[in-house]
Amino acid sequence: MIRVLACGKVKDKALKELIDDYAKRIKRFERISLEEVKDQKIVDNDSYEHIKDLEGQELLAKIKAQDYVVALDLCGAELNSLALAQKIDKWRALSSDIVFVIGGSLGLSEMVLKRANYRLCLSKLTFLHQMSKLILLEQIYRSFKILHHETYHK
Amino acid sequence: MIRVLACGKVKDKALKELIDDYAKRIKRFERISLEEVKDQKIVDNDSYEHIKDLEGQELLAKIKAQDYVVALDLCGAELNSLALAQKIDKWRALSSDIVFVIGGSLGLSEMVLKRANYRLCLSKLTFLHQMSKLILLEQIYRSFKILHHETYHK
Numbered sequence: 597m598i599r600v601l602a603c604g605k606v607k608d609k610a611l612k613e614l615i616d617d618y619a620k621r622i623k624r625f626e627r628i629s630l631e632e633v634k635d636q637k638i639v640d641n642d643s644y645e646h647i648k649d650l651e652g653q654e655l656l657a658k659i660k661a662q663d664y665v666v667a668l669d670l671c672g673a674e675l676n677s678l679a680l681a682q683k684i685d686k687w688r689a690l691s692s693d694i695v696f697v698i699g700g701s702l703g704l705s706e707m708v709l710k711r712a713n714y715r716l717c718l719s720k721l722t723f724l725h726q727m728s729k730l731i732l733l734e735q736i737y738r739s740f741k742i743l744h745h746e747t748y749h750k
Numbered sequence: 751m752i753r754v755l756a757c758g759k760v761k762d763k764a765l766k767e768l769i770d771d772y773a774k775r776i777k778r779f780e781r782i783s784l785e786e787v788k789d790q791k792i793v794d795n796d797s798y799e800h801i802k803d804l805e806g807q808e809l810l811a812k813i814k815a816q817d818y819v820v821a822l823d824l825c826g827a828e829l830n831s832l833a834l835a836q837k838i839d840k841w842r843a844l845s846s847d848i849v850f851v852i853g854g855s856l857g858l859s860e861m862v863l864k865r866a867n868y869r870l871c872l873s874k875l876t877f878l879h880q881m882s883k884l885i886l887l888e889q890i891y892r893s894f895k896i897l898h899h900e901t902y903h904k
Contacts (some may be wrong), residue, residue, distance in 0.1 A: 610764040610771075617764075676824075679878040719873035721889055722831040731885070735875055 597627035603700035604635035652705030664691035672715030681739035699722035751781035757854035758789035772887035779894035806859030818845035826869030835861035
């Protein structure tokens with residue numbers, strides 16, 4: 597199954613609706629769960645690294661030893677849609693669970709990046725992290741359409 | 751002012767709501783208009799090139815000689831958010847209107863790509879073209895926040 601593990605809630609109603617809609621469409625091909633851990637409040641006297649570490653620990657607590665972990669990371673590999681589809685196909689053969697991990701507004705901690713089996717960059721542009729979730733789900737859906745040789749509009 | 755010229759309507763209500771919301775936020779910094787030309791029905795005996803040409807003509811009819819045209823193109827330049835902000839700042843000094851052009855499901859015609867002053871690639875991934883519009887607007891908004899030294903969540 598596919599798990600999308602994110603730090604922080606999607607608050608915008610329209611964005612949440614789009615994300616849930618893609619999750620529903622993906623279910624036709626594969627089981628999927630959207631999971632969230634709480635993002636930490638950024639307090640002035642906390643360092644960013646400390647906050648990322650706390651969020652990272654929450655994320656890591658949800659990851660099992662045998663999971664194939666794909667971290668969304670600006671410094672990760674950039675793939676086109678066909679290459680991503682082929683990777684997803686390969687990852688499914690390696691583990692029963694693929695876990696895509698999306699960090700909070702400060703990004704992912706070093707510990708999470710180290711645990712990741714693959715680091716994926718959706719774009720060189722920095723997106724609102726909730727927007728990354730939408731983009732990721734659209735691409736997972738597109739990947740399954742490609743793998744099942746179904747046409748999909750651009 | 752900024753014009754976002756796209757081929758085809760955004761039909762999904764939630765997606766339209768998000769796009770309109772970003773347009774409204776951008777208005778705080780710059781005038782913006784969202785414009786659409788009709789996308790052509792894909793009929794079997796029409797070639798894809800012919801359809802792209804027809805759509806391209808409709809798009810070109812909306813472009814003035816003095817406009818600075820930025821075409822969204824998978825083969826274009828990839829920028830990070832800071833670099834895009836700097837480009838937008840530069841383009842505004844070159845022309846009073848920046849026109850971002852988004853093609854239909856088949857992409858942009860050669861004629862439109864030739865008219866473009868800049869070709870911008872949002873990601874190596876192929877997005878639903880209506881999704882590209884949302885991503886573009888989020889990035890334009892982010893650019894203005896960067897140019898005005900305002901903080902913006904990731």
